[in-house]
Amino acid sequence: MKIATWNVNSLTVRLPHVLDWLASAKPDALCLQETKQEDGKFPYDALREAGYHAIHNGQKTYNGVAIISPHAIESVSTNIAGFEDEQRRVISATVNGIRLVCAYIPNGQAVGSDKYQYKLQWLNAFTSWLKQELQQYPRLAVLGDYNIAPHDIDCHDPQAWQGQVLVSEAERAAFQQLLSLGLHDGFRLFNQDSGQYSWWDYRMAAFRRNLGMRIDHILVSDSLKPHCQQSYIDKSPRKLERPSDHTPVVLELAA
């Protein structure tokens, strides 16, 4: 079972990259964030022709999340139960007996801003909700763009970024709260190196210089952890023409 997450920064623009990546990587499930389109514009037909089922929770211009799989996608739910939110940031479903939560966690813009407060409130609601989801679905993975670099080694310049959004103490504490539910950073089960990033700014030739952040993560539950076999960041789509600023993160589990 190969699962992956990718913030595509507009599926309208990135559909060719997604179809190419599906064909070469052959994931059992791919979670997308920032599709930036309403459900009526989602490319169900193109994906079906490529052999994939898909579910989408979208909106115009911003946000939007999807799960794509060649297998049956069951027990679909959207958003965070009990949390009023106009923004389409969560979709969940069961594939091959594994509960997949696809999440686009708010960016937060700047520490102390209204959007930062929203991010922290959102994370609080998300964590409370996931605690219940884990009881119902012990075999669970949370895949997405967390907009949090959990540790200094996940940031190319921790000194310059100290206290800023994506790395602030409150955001990192919220990430640790998620882990305290019995979740584990899938990538770090296999790789302890610094310089391992999933996002690079479009500006400053950041990708070429590897000035990035590791903010896209796959968290796995206690029950799934023993089945994890490998995890890696696939930088190849970031090298294409007109890439997303994020690149896929992959986790492989024993069948």
Added chain:
DNA sequence: ATGGCTTATTGTATAAGA
């Protein structure tokens, strides 16, 4: 040097991302 680039919008500049 607080910018640089990319996307979407009913645009011809602005907002947002991270």
